[in-house]
Every structure is written in structure tokens, then in C-alpha cells.
Amino acid sequence: MRPTIKDxxxxxxxxxTTVSFALNDPSRISVETYNRVMSIVTELDYVPSPxxxxxxxxxxxxxxxxxxxxxxxxxxxxxxxEIVRGIGELCAERELSLTMLPPLRGRVLEAARxxxxxxxxxxxxxxxxxxxxxxxxxxIPFVTIDGADTDATVNVGVDDEGAAYGLMRHLLDxxxxxxxxxxxxxxxxxxxxxxxxLVRDRRIAGFSRALAELSLSLESPxxxxxxxxxxxEGGDAAVSALLARSGEPxxxxxxxxxxxxxxxxxxxxxxxxxxxxxDLSVAGFDDIPLAESANPPLTTIHQPGRKKxxxxxxxxxxxxxxxxxxxxxxxxxCLETRLVVRASTAAxxxxxxxxxxxxxxxxxx
Amino acid sequence: MRPTIKDxxxxxxxxxTTVSFALNDPSRISVETYNRVMSIVTELDYVPSPxxxxxxxxxxxxxxxxxxxxxxxxxxxxxxxEIVRGIGELCAERELSLTMLPPLRGRVLEAARxxxxxxxxxxxxxxxxxxxxxxxxxxIPFVTIDGADTDATVNVGVDDEGAAYGLMRHLLDxxxxxxxxxxxxxxxxxxxxxxxxLVRDRRIAGFSRALAELSLSLESPxxxxxxxxxxxEGGDAAVSALLARSGEPxxxxxxxxxxxxxxxxxxxxxxxxxxxxxDLSVAGFDDIPLAESANPPLTTIHQPGRKKxxxxxxxxxxxxxxxxxxxxxxxxxCLETRLVVRASTAAxxxxxxxxxxxxxxxxxx
DNA sequence: GTCGATAGCTAAACCGCTTTAGTAATACGG
DNA sequence: CCGTATTACTAAAGCGGTTTAGCTATCGAC
Numbered sequence: 066m067r068p069t070i071k072d073x074x075x076x077x078x079x080x081x082t083t084v085s086f087a088l089n090d091p092s093r094i095s096v097e098t099y100n101r102v103m104s105i106v107t108e109l110d111y112v113p114s115p116x117x118x119x120x121x122x123x124x125x126x127x128x129x130x131x132x133x134x135x136x137x138x139x140x141x142x143x144x145x146x147e148i149v150r151g152i153g154e155l156c157a158e159r160e161l162s163l164t165m166l167p168p169l170r171g172r173v174l175e176a177a178r179x180x181x182x183x184x185x186x187x188x189x190x191x192x193x194x195x196x197x198x199x200x201x202x203x204x205i206p207f208v209t210i211d212g213a214d215t216d217a218t219v220n221v222g223v224d225d226e227g228a229a230y231g232l233m234r235h236l237l238d239x240x241x242x243x244x245x246x247x248x249x250x251x252x253x254x255x256x257x258x259x260x261x262x263l264v265r266d267r268r269i270a271g272f273s274r275a276l277a278e279l280s281l282s283l284e285s286p287x288x289x290x291x292x293x294x295x296x297x298e299g300g301d302a303a304v305s306a307l308l309a310r311s312g313e314p315x316x317x318x319x320x321x322x323x324x325x326x327x328x329x330x331x332x333x334x335x336x337x338x339x340x341x342x343x344d345l346s347v348a349g350f351d352d353i354p355l356a357e358s359a360n361p362p363l364t365t366i367h368q369p370g371r372k373k374x375x376x377x378x379x380x381x382x383x384x385x386x387x388x389x390x391x392x393x394x395x396x397x398x399c400l401e402t403r404l405v406v407r408a409s410t411a412a413x414x415x416x417x418x419x420x421x422x423x424x425x426x427x428x429x430x
Numbered sequence: 431m432r433p434t435i436k437d438x439x440x441x442x443x444x445x446x447t448t449v450s451f452a453l454n455d456p457s458r459i460s461v462e463t464y465n466r467v468m469s470i471v472t473e474l475d476y477v478p479s480p481x482x483x484x485x486x487x488x489x490x491x492x493x494x495x496x497x498x499x500x501x502x503x504x505x506x507x508x509x510x511x512e513i514v515r516g517i518g519e520l521c522a523e524r525e526l527s528l529t530m531l532p533p534l535r536g537r538v539l540e541a542a543r544x545x546x547x548x549x550x551x552x553x554x555x556x557x558x559x560x561x562x563x564x565x566x567x568x569x570i571p572f573v574t575i576d577g578a579d580t581d582a583t584v585n586v587g588v589d590d591e592g593a594a595y596g597l598m599r600h601l602l603d604x605x606x607x608x609x610x611x612x613x614x615x616x617x618x619x620x621x622x623x624x625x626x627x628l629v630r631d632r633r634i635a636g637f638s639r640a641l642a643e644l645s646l647s648l649e650s651p652x653x654x655x656x657x658x659x660x661x662x663e664g665g666d667a668a669v670s671a672l673l674a675r676s677g678e679p680x681x682x683x684x685x686x687x688x689x690x691x692x693x694x695x696x697x698x699x700x701x702x703x704x705x706x707x708x709d710l711s712v713a714g715f716d717d718i719p720l721a722e723s724a725n726p727p728l729t730t731i732h733q734p735g736r737k738k739x740x741x742x743x744x745x746x747x748x749x750x751x752x753x754x755x756x757x758x759x760x761x762x763x764c765l766e767t768r769l770v771v772r773a774s775t776a777a778x779x780x781x782x783x784x785x786x787x788x789x790x791x792x793x794x795x
Numbered sequence: 796g797t798c799g800a801t802a803g804c805t806a807a808a809c810c811g812c813t814t815t816a817g818t819a820a821t822a823c824g825g
Numbered sequence: 826c827c828g829t830a831t832t833a834c835t836a837a838a839g840c841g842g843t844t845t846a847g848c849t850a851t852c853g854a855c
Binding site: 434435436446447450454478479481482483484485486487 | 810811812813814
């Protein structure tokens with residue numbers, strides 16, 4: 066159906082080689098021949114099969130994004146969408162296409178093996194992930210987003226620990242002492258030894274550090290960590306359950322590891338008739354586009370999702386280009402985050418039970 | 431680097447053919463040989479090159495989504511994200527990957543030519559689009575989303591005209607007589623003869639019909655159609671400009687052809703200090719996830735974006751499977767829409783200038 | 796007039812796989 | 826014991842390109 070190089074060659078009365086030259090290196094043939102060949106190419110609307118071409122050139126013109134979840138799930142999180150958009154920026158620039166690679170048979174590894182691309186980008190894959198070993202062994206250029214800065218991977222990320230510290234500090238400074246942390250779910254498709262995501266762990270560490278400054282910890286009364294799926298529903302469910310918990314005093318603040326989860330918390334508050342931030346302060350992480358226009362606008366950690374994607378893609382392309390150059394040095398890119406205080410966080414209502422104490426001044430630094 | 435079938439064959443002391451059989455049709459070889467081959471396959475972590483395989487099998491396990499805009503732009507609209515998620519559902523089911531194909535050198539056609547996929551899905555491509563001719567000529571299975579129901583294409587869509595009618599009717603019934611329509615931008619990468627998108631035209635037609643029932647038209651005073659880019663910023667800009675317009679009375683309602691644009695209108699109102707729906711009613715189209723949680727919740731036309739994507743993908747797969755069967759009949763799938771009345775629309779304030787009239791009862795049907 | 800370049804083209808190998816056609820060996824029916 | 830299936834395997838062709846090596850004709854230089 067689709068014309069092949071042979072068809073063109075025959076029609077033009079030349080060899081396949083000549084057609085190939087016309088397309089790839091016109092200087093090697095005469096102008097007349099070039100014109101003749103190209104007119105047929107245009108007439109038949111011929112485009113060399115990228116598949117066949119790849120067989121020899123090893124270049125496909127496609128970047129792959131290894132997703133930790135099925136496409137449907139992954140794109141529920143606007144933060145992921147932002148990353149994809151960032152990668153898209155570079156794709157446009159370099160005329161690359163982008164292939165989304167969901168786990169195959171439940172394994173990211175399978176998807177990576179079958180991947181049909183020049184280079185790969187992963188989200189949330191740590192250096193111990195089985196996929197890293199495979200890709201390094203096969204020398205497939207790849208860059209991790211939100212992975213870790215080790216020799217095994219080229220990574221683009223942020224200072225999760227520091228950002229989390231800042232966020233928790235903000236809440237503590239406001240006077241909150243009973244705060245619930247909505248943590249990212251342990252990623253089911255990770256390897257056993259990496260049960261919790263790196264990002265989660267680093268943020269937990271940051272939260273802990275801030276708490277420690279007030280002699281608090283994750284185990285202190287009033288502080289709790291509950292897992293929530295990265296979606297509105299996930300946040301809603303987690304907070305609704307929290308609010309329904311009887312016996313203990315309710316938290317005065319909720320901090321989510323993803324804005325989308327924080328917005329789920331909004332939903333739960335609405336149902337429970339709780340005012341934000343009057344009854345409950347809510348903070349998020351990511352600063353997705355919605356965060357600003359939410360009601361109330363969400364206090365969160367701004368994370369440059371688009372830039373992350375773009376930076377990762379740029380690095381992959383760099384790896385792609387500099388494969389032979391000894392250039393292939395391990396690189397890490399750490400992008401900036403910042404605390405964006407909006408209207409969803411405020412000082413807690415004075416606690417009738419323990420007034421005076423809850424209102425403690427800001428801690429020693 | 432990556433082992434080839436030859437490596438496996440040599441190590442196992444068999445021919446390439448035998449290895450191929452082991453992988454694709456074990457029944458054709460003895461159990462012992464199978465085991466021997468597979469142990470080497472496992473040992474070397476061998477996976478057949480999808481590229482090479484494709485050359486002969488003509489199947490590469492990927493669906494392509496032809497985007498009318500660069501990835502970054504396209505994914506700004508959550509409605510598009512929903513469609514992608516829908517396609518993702520089917521991809522997960524059939525273990526396919528999804529390739530996003532932004533225009534190449536400004537042309538969708540170029541992207542289609544180079545596409546590296548088994549089947550394609552397009553968004554907003556009409557039967558007259560150059561790409562349709564190409565794909566039909568090449569017999570590449572493809573399905574259009576929001577295209578048109580003609581013989582040239584297999585399409586998945588909704589009754590845009592009817593939905594638009596219902597939406598406008600809702601506003602008119604509330605008593606609005608001065609309404610601004612925020613229309614989709616003419617798509618720059620379309621062919622000249624198809625300057626405006628089909629969807630836009632059909633919705634405009636629906637609006638017109640509703641207006642006509644009250645002896646109004648798009649040209650009537652108070653009614654206006656302004657183009658807006660499909661993004662929050664686009665809606666914000668368009669409505670801000672509208673509000674800044676001096677001389678004419680302001681519209682009492684704004685109806686956008688995309689929720690994301692309607693949310694931009696929210697933004698413009700906030701800046702202008704206008705209350706929704708008190709000062710201005712706002713309605714959208716699509717019912718993206720945000721619409722419900724926006725403040726106020728947005729009145730809109732619910733469109734099953736996910737289902738559209740899933741249905742389109744299902745049709746492509748069907749085409750893929752039934753290529754030989756004379757099965758390849760032209761199909762059209764029209765999904766349901768429904769008007770979702772939320773809190774962003776209400777009766778306009780009584781017009782001091784023309785009271786009594788503006789409050790006319792609902793029109794004769 | 797011969798030789799070496801150079802320009803312009805092509806045959807053939809190759810990329811890594813599938814598939815067709817065929818071979819050799821064993822099993823089976825009469 | 827012969828002819829025919831059946832089983833287990835392989836050689837080779839082919840998919841659609843690129844690339845290497847080589848061939849032929851023309852041309853300029855000595």
C-alpha cells in the first residue's frame with residue numbers, strides 16, 4: 066500500500082541507493098537525477114519507513130515516558146500532566162514524538178524492554194529499581210525524574226526534604242500542633258526493597274526535621290501519617306476517614322504530598338461542613354495550575370513540573386547526541402521549589418482544652 | 431549491546447528459526463529444545479527487537495494520537511487529557527503503548543506520514559482534512575474524535591448542535607438576553623477551506639437555533655461571538671476585554687465552548703470584582719473534573735471525554751483486527767451529553783433600563 | 796597517450812526478525 | 826519392508842531501508 070524505496074527507484078529508473086542518497090545526502094548525486102527522483106517521491110507521497118530506517122540508523126525520533134501506573138491513572142494527577150507538557154516542549158523543538166509507556170503485565174521493566182524509542186524518561190524510579198540495571202546494561206539513554214542523585218542515574222528533581230521542611234515549618238509557625246500528613250501511596254509496582262517511593266521518604270524526612278525542632282515527631286500524639294491515593298477521590302477518602310475517627314481530637318491542619326490530594330481534602334471538608342482554613346488548614350505539594358484558582362487558593366510548595374519534564378527531555382537528548390563523546394557523565398539537576406502561602410492555611414482556632422500551650426511562640430531555630 | 435536472535439541461536443546451538451519458534455510458537459519444537467533456548471533467553475535477558483519484528487509482522491503494538499497542537503498546548507485543556515486517559519484505558523487492556531503525535535513542521539499531515547503506529551486517532555479532524563485522504567489511501571486504520579459523520583471517516587462524537595442548543599436555551603430561559611459566546615479559535619493548522627473547526631460550527635448552529643426561537647440571532651444587539659484560546663488565560667483575556675468594552679451594556683451571561691475557557695472567565699470576573707452568577711452567569715462545555723469543584727460549581731454540558739477516547743481506541747483496535755474481513759464498514763458513534771446545571775448560572779439582575787421585557791417568560795417552543 | 800582523480804551511479808551486504816519451503820529422521824499402517 | 830505421515834529442525838528469502846565497496850565514464854595533468 067505504502068510505497069517503498071523500491072517503487073520509487075523503479076519509477077525513476079535508478080537504484081535504491083540513488084533514492085536513498087537523494088533523500089539523505091543529495092550532494093552525492095547529480096542535480097538532474099535528484100530532481101527526477103524527488104518529483105516521483107512527491108508524486109507518490111513517499112516517506113521512508115521509520116521502522117526500516119531504524120534498523121540500520123538506530124534512530125527512531127521518539128522519546129518514551131515510563132509511567133509507574135496505567136495511563137489513565139497517571140494522568141489523573143495534573144502534576145504528571147505538567148511533566149508530560151514539559152517533555153512536549155522539547156519534543157516540539159526537536160521534532161520528536163512522545164510515547165507513553167504504561168507498565169506491561171504489571172511491570173515497568175517489561176515496558177522498558179519493549180520500548181520502541183531512542184531514549185527514556187522515568188518518573189519516580191530510584192537507582193535500585195530493576196529498570197535502572199536493565200537500561201544501563203543496554204546503554205539506553207535515560208533520565209529519571211524525582212529519582213535520586215546517584216552514579217547509576219541521571220536525575221532531575223528538587224530538594225524534597227528541604228521543601229517538606231519548609232512546608233511543615235510554615236504550619237508549625239502558624240501554631241498547628243495536630244497535623245495529619247497525607248502521604249503518597251507505596252507504589253505497588255516497585256520492587257519489594259523499595260516499598261516506599263523515594264519522594265515520599267524524603268518529604269517525610271523533611272517533615273520530621275521540622276517537627277523535631279519542636280521536640281515533636283511523627284509518632285507524637287496529634288501527628289499522624291496516612292496514605293492517600295494520588296487523586297481527588299484519594300484525598301477525599303483519606304480525610305473523610307480521618308474526620309470520622311472518634312475519640313481523638315481532630316487535626317487542625319492537613320498536609321498532602323500532592324495538590325490533587327489536598328483538593329480531595331477540600332471535598333471532604335465541604336461534605337463535613339468544615340471551613341478552610343477556619344476549621345482546618347490544608348496544604349499541598351506541587352502547585353498545579355488549579356491550586357491558585359481553587360477556593361480557597363491552596364498553600365503549597367511550588368514545583369516546576371513543566372521545567373522538570375523539559376529538563377529531563379533535554380538531558381535525554383543530550384545523552385542521545387553525546388553517546389560517543391566521553392561526555393556521558395552522570396548529571397543531576399536540582400530545580401528550585403518555593404513555599405507559596407495562599408489562603409488555605411491560617412492559625413488554628415485557640416484550643417479550648419489546652420489554651421496557652423497550643424499558642425506557643427515560634428520554636429528556637 | 432543488546433543481544434540479537436543470532437546470539438541466542440549460537441549459544442543454544444540451534445538456528446535462528448528455532449529461537450523464533452520458541453518465542454512465538456513453542457508447539458513447533460520439542461520441549462527439551464524449548465527449555466534450552468528459553469534458559470539462554472532468560473540468561474541474556476533477550477527481548478526481540480520490536481523494530482525488526484515489525485518489519486515483517488507489520489504490527490508494532492502502538493496507537494497514535496494525532497494532536498492539532500503541540501503537546502504542551504494540547505494538554506493544557508483537561509478535556510484533551512480526559513480523552514487521552516480514555517485511550518489509555520484501552521491501551522492498558524490490549525497492552526498497547528500510546529504515542530502522542532504533535533504536528534510536524536506545523537502540519538498534522540507530516541506527523542501522520544511519519545507516524546510509527548498501528549492505528550491512529552485524531553481530534554477535531556474533519557472529513558475534508560488532508561490527513562483523511564492520506565490515511566485512507568494508505569489504508570491506515572484511524573478514527574476521528576469530534577470529526578464528522580461521513581463515509582470518509584469512522585467518527586466518535588456527540589450531538590454538538592443539540593447540546594449547544596440546550597445550553598443556550600437554559601440561559602435564555604433564565605431570562606438572559608445579552609450573552610457573549612466564547613468560541614473556539616479557528617484552528618491554525620487546518621486547511622484553508624476548513625478554517626473553523628467543525629465542533630465550533632455545530633455548536634454555533636445550536637446556539638443560533640435557540641436564539642432564533644426568541645427571534646434573536648448572533649447578530650442581534652447584546653449577542654456576540656468572540657474567539658478565545660482554549661486555556662484559562664485565553665478565557666481570562668477574552669472576558670477581560672469584553673468587560674473593558676465601554677459604550678455597550680455588559681452581557682449578563684457568558685457561554686464558553688470549553689470549561690477551561692469558562693474558568694478563565696471566572697478569573698476575569700474575580701479581577702473585575704464581578705460576582706458569579708450575581709453579576710454574570712457563566713456556562714461552559716465539556717464538564718471537566720474541575721467544573722464540579724470550581725467556585726461556584728460550573729454549569730456546563732457534560733461530555734464523556736474519557737468514553738470518547740476509549741470508544742475511539744476500541745474502534746481503532748476493531749479496525750486493526752478486522753482488516754481482512756469485509757468488516758471495515760464506516761461507523762459512527764454518537765455519545766450522550768447532558769446539561770449539568772450548577773451554581774454558575776442564574777437569572778440576570780432585573781435590567782434597570784428595560785425592566786419587564788428582559789423578564790419575559792420562556793419562549794414558544 | 797597514459798594515468799589518476801573525480802563524479803555519478805549501482806550491486807550487494809547488512810540491520811534483526813519472521814516465515815516459507817524443505818530436509819532428515821522417526822513413527823506408522825499395511 | 827515399503828511408502829507415507831509426522832516430528833524437529835534449518836536454510837534462505839524477505840521486510841524496507843542504509844551503507845560499503847566497486848564500477849564506469851569523463852576529465853585534466855603530465
